[in-house]
Amino acid sequence: MHIVIAGGSGFVGKALQERLLKDGHEVTILTRNKEKVAEKNRLRAVEWLNPNSNPEKYLGNVDAIINIAGESINGFRWTKTKKKQIIESRIRTTREIVRIIGEMDPKPKVLVNGSAVGYYGMSDEDTFTEESKTEANDFLATVVRKWEEEAKQAEKFGVRTVYARLGVVLGKGGALPLMALPYKIGVGGPVGSGNQWVPWVHQDDVADLLLLAIENDSISGPLNVTAPNPVKNNEFGKTIGRVLHRPHWMPVPSFTMKMLLGEMSEMLLSGQCVIPRRALHSGYTYHYPELEQALENILR
Template identity: 50%
Template sequence: MKIAITGGTGFVGKHLTNHYLNNGHDVYILTRSDKTSSQKNLQYVQWLSNEANPASSLEGIDVMINLAGKSINDRWTEDAKKAIVESRVKATREVYSIISKLEKKPSVLINASAIGIYGTSRDKTFTEDSTERGTDFLAETVKVWEKEASKVEELNVRTVFTRFGIILGAEGALPKMLLPYKLFAGGKLGSGEQWVSWISIEDLVKLIDYVIQNDKITGPVNATAPNPVKMNEFGKTIGNILNRPHWLPAPEFALKTILGEMSILILEGQKVLPEKLEKHHFTFTYPYVDEALRNILK
């Protein structure tokens, strides 16, 4: 296959790129810079600049994967929030533009998304059929993002919104969560009752490939493991694996003072189940969080 990836140098993008290169596929990474590759089946394609003409290099691609967007892990100033939204909208509009110019359209667009669209709750369970939508910044961002990506359906291209949970791997959010435990200062964050809907990076790559191969899967797909846990259990599991105490609580008011509005990423959560994947008989390599964490931390 010929696979184009935006955001290909990020955490998820690097894992997807390595997976497809290792399996003999051709990968095209869209980048703002003018880069060249020494690998015969890896090509960098310039985009989002005045002189770029990415469509000319992407004729014949089979799959487009859109992961582009500013990180949400920096403090949410008003300028940062604006950049988070605009980066996703701009990139997704450009993806539409590229696909519209291709004589042969790709068979599918995999567009990154997030479970934040459902809003936060400590007692509800969300699946792809859930109609509830949050009103916080994250939920509003995802709504705009998915609305922009859905326009690709007008081009008769199967479009899938992979709604990511917390991705567990050696990079990303997990190292920051491990640090207090490594310093013997780990403990309950906020109430500890908030849900953590998570997925291992290995399973995320596996499910994206599964969705690409299964043309019956369309629309939203919850990219989360089937066994979410509460934050307190998540922390205790980290402590047990690292042989570190889980004893020093971080109260809500302190986290809100330090992190501001971004504290919602830690203090709130949602219980999200991958119902669509299970209906299509996808098998998780790491369905339980202790297995996933042990694999990363071994």
Template identity: 50%
Template sequence: MHVVITGGTGLVGKALTEKLRSLDHSVSILTRNVQNKQNENNLHYIEWLSDNKPEQELKNVDAIVNLAGASISSRWTKKHKARIKNSRIQATRECIRLMENLPDGPPNVFVSASAMGYYGISETEAFTEDSAPANQNFLQEVSERWEQEAKPAEELGVRTVYGRFGLILDPSEGALPKMILPYKLGAGGPIGNGKQWYSWVHRDDVAAFIIHAQEQAHVEGVYNVTAPNPERMRDFGKKIATTLNRPHWLPTPAFAVRTALGEMSALVVNGQKVIPARTQESGFRFHYEKAEEALADLFGKDESS
């Protein structure tokens, strides 16, 4: 296949590109800055979101994967919240424009990222793909708008997949490095009351699901990309401590996290129990179903030294 990826240099994009290339697929990464990026066999970088027309360089596109958007891991100032929302709207609209103008016609499939923030927060409720949006917070608003912007692809006759990503585990990017730092310093422990749910997923399973969505013609619509065994924060923290051979003992009050992180504290203080019901029904199997397996793969035993 020829797969076009936006956000291809980000956390998920890098893992996906590596997997696609290992399967001998051709990858075109749309990026704002092509400088210092070296084209290789079956990997090409194309500038977009500028005055150029990237569709002129894209031939025989089979799939488009939309992962672009400003990081949510920076402090949520008013200005950055606007960047988070507007970057996703702009990128998704440009994907639609590309599909309308590709010289060989639109792709077979469009996989557009979304987030489990769509469901709002709860310590008691479990959310599946059939659950309604909660209209509770900024992330829910962004996720719902993100998906709305992708819907015109369906009108073009493109099989469209909305992947609602959970807390993506990666050793050097995303939320996990911030979460493990207190443990490495010997001061790890539960955040807030520890009862909030973390619906996590290993970065490689995210990439694998996207490929599954590209390859399986019956996969269409909304899918939760979260491991089938979410964890409460207190239990997830204990598994981090065990993996790193560090103590889990020092609670961090929720108000202290909110003071330090502002509105972004919602990422760690709040949570939701998200179940990948349709994802598993589609035939996809998570390689990392349990948090301890995912953490052991990402950090290994050498992290404990």
């Protein structure tokens, strides 16, 4: 297949590139700076989101588009400027993807658009599947809802659309190195109450689940891209400690996180128990269904 990736140079995008190329697919990366993409056999770059760039002219026949572009939600604090960048980057890139699809002939069969489990809001008690309804109105839930509404516009062109609701992706990059750092220096422990859920997933399973969304015609709408066995923050930390042979003993109080990170601290002090029902019902077999084996693979 010929698969186009927007956001292909990021942490998740690079793992996805490797997976698709390994399987023999042709991959095109949409990028503002073609020099950042090391083109090679079956991998090329096409410029987009720059003045006078017309990516649709250079794409040819495309089977699928994966859009995981957008400003990182990680950072020190969510300032007004940062929050504006987070939401506008997702709306802008998704709107441009839909525009490109409208210009393409033939159309791709499927758009797999990035999303997040933040859609469900935060809860220590509830369990969420793709069928769960939510009235959450916190910042992340609002961003995700608007993001998915923008992607839904692709359906008017007859393109099957999937919202890939990613959890906390574990790999050599992303959030895990910062989460593991306190343990490496001997001061690891629960964050806040430790009772908040962590809807984690290994990056290898992320790549395969995004490919599943492309290949399985019965999947449309939301797809939870999480592992089948979420854990609470206290257990997550204990597992890091076991894998690294380091103690799990020093709590990080909620007020400290709020003082340091402001509104962004809610992402760490709260969570959601998310179950990937559609992936499981499709028969997908996880590489890393359990947290300890996932962390063993990454941290050792």
